[in-house]
Amino acid sequence: MSNEGYLPLESGFATLAIHAHQSPDQWNSGAVITPIVTASTYKLQSADYSTGFQYGRWGNPTRNNLEGCLAALDKGKHALVFATGCAATWSALTILKSGDHILCAADIYGGTHHLVDMVAQEKGVDLEFFDVNNLSSFEKMFKPTTKMVWIESPTNPLCKVVDVRKVAAISHKQPGVLVVMDNTFLTSYFSKPLALGIDIVMYSMTKYMNGHSDVIMGALVLNDDDVHARLRDIQQHGGAVPGPFDCYLALRGLKTLALRMKQHMKNGIEVAQYLKKHSLVEEVLHPGFPDHPGHEVLKKQCSGYCGMLAFKIKGAGMQEVSKFLKALKMIVYAGSLGGCDSLAESPALLSHKYLSKEERLEIGITDNLIRLSVGIEEAEDITKDIDQALKAAFV
Template sequence: MERYVSSTFQRDDKNEEMKRNHEQMPRTGIETDAIHVGQEPERWPGHAVIPPISMATTFKQLEPGKPLLYEYSRCGNPTRQCLEECLASLEKAKYALTFSSGLGATTTLMFMLKSGDHIVSIDDVYGGTGRLFRRCMAQMGVESSFVDMSMDPSSIVNHLKPTTRLVWIETPTNPLLKLADIELISTLVHKYDPKIMVLVDNTFATSYYQRPLELGADLVLHSLTKYMNGHSDVVMGSLMMNSEELYKQLGFLQYAIGAVPSPFDCYLVNRGLKTLAVRMRQHMTSALLIAKYLEQHKYIERVIYPGLECHPQYELYKKQMSGFSGMISVYLKGDDVEKSKRFLKHLKLFTTAESLGGYESLIELPAIMTHASVPEEHRRQLGITDGLIRMSIGLEDVQDLLDDIEVSLQYAFLNTIEK
């Protein structure tokens, strides 16, 4: 079945098909979309119910310069295309592109900028993104400003310049779980200059709980490594958008730069998406119970979870999100790095490791792990202290997780329980 003619520099036929599919598709629920969109058995030989893994790197051309379906796997692959169509449907986007990692997606996007351009980024941004802006893009002559968009989002206009080309929002942020008002910021930025791109990193919330394009953003980024895949066995990223112009530009850069995922990894993420809804509901149920428990704990200074009424932006949470994931950040009392280490080392069910969003529970100390590359002064300003712990609540029995936390807290603070 002919779907599109892939070309090195033109993606017009693919553009038209993806746009047509988006416009004709009924407004179905995300659970349905995750299972059916891009998965039609009729598109595969033998009508396979599960999309096959196409490992081919190149494809036969009927005559020179006229490929039938695909040309070369870097610019088009059937396994990758079915995933991209599915991802677009979950975000209610017209287009999606996938990359070898979340930072691969970010780096590809950076090639839309040039020396002298300016980025406005939320201050509590993922450490890898901040490192790319501060240490790599700065070398290329691209300036970055890091702004707290959570307290007074209307102040965003004070940080925009004639050279601003991109506003980078991460909401909820990593690791402090700040929220940014996507709709208000997008409106103000586009009023200042419609050409400025507004991007939202939606990794923590996922397409299940938040859809930034519907709130006015131009681009949505996901580290598919995390909740969207959900099994801690793939590194991949994606960009979603409604603008055909952006899609064509980024599609060319995807091909030209080559940060594309493998077909096997695409297959794994496509499989992981099928259980996104049920996983996210369970992550939230368990995380909310644990957050409420820790909120009352004598060894916990503060709990940060958007679903708690004590969160300073709880009303914004209810306005722009339908729920939240399994991410919790807590401050241990005393702000003592040794106490924090003892707590993490004594845990039996939580694994001390970077990353998040898998079915297993993970825990980390951001100041010396994921955010160690953030300048120390900036960490202090943000509140990433030695007592800040980030938890990714998995799918284990929640009482088992609570027991593990309780025993380990007692050990960390009293050191009376045997190892």
């Protein structure tokens, strides 16, 4: 849906998040906020012409506005939204056919790992995992049949920083390879993967982009017209589209994305610094630290960092980790991330439970690892809660 004559697309991020593809002039009412259009079908003016909408699965005014806004925020040409982040991931993977080869980063969200495994087994796709910190080895893994590379940066949950430009440049030496990047952690506020050479940007909109832990949704953003046409066909005929109310909530969430990400970043580094000095903490994983191996790369390809970090409880096993999580009072022991509320979880018990213990240890996911999504509460209240829970873990 066009915004011509209303908003220059070179406008600042916060301006785009509030106004892009959301002009009041679209609606007869002049509504400032995009209305929730619940219609499942639309009146056709003639046999070969409609108002631009035909059937709810094919398009919806509220959903179209969300897709237009997402494309603008990533400086992309196209965006597609899906009922879940996993549906977006699955749709992108559906491009692959039997015999195709995919290279997937080893350290990724456990649900993505599971989906990639499923696609490989069910469709006969040749799957290999690679170490994001060993790109010389990665370059040697390409085959004539390689069609896709899948990465996320920073990685979930170990916060490794991928040199996105290098991965894209290496991958595009072979024609026809699509590079997909999960940008859920950083969002389009801190990172513009398309400008770094990525072909398809994937989001779990459930997380920071919506930001209020009240929507489940996914998105893909890209520039290529042909790939977009294939994905649009998958979206429309696969039918995994979000409802108009969820699209409205996501649009509402985007309006405060810039403000929220600034606070997440501020709180995240304060909590990480506190943990680094704590006597019961063995290690803190946060790319904002100058001594983090990916810190310099992060500074070159991103404008900031979110509220995600991981830390290891000193001398802890599953028993102490479980006691720590149960002892939290304000911070919630729960899956997901990126909401206003601080959330904590054990990757070994929750987000990466699909992997065997051997697979987890090979990646670096130990039993004493905690993933923390730092919310936008007062940082001092977050650290106080962590401190009392750490002490309770060893009682």
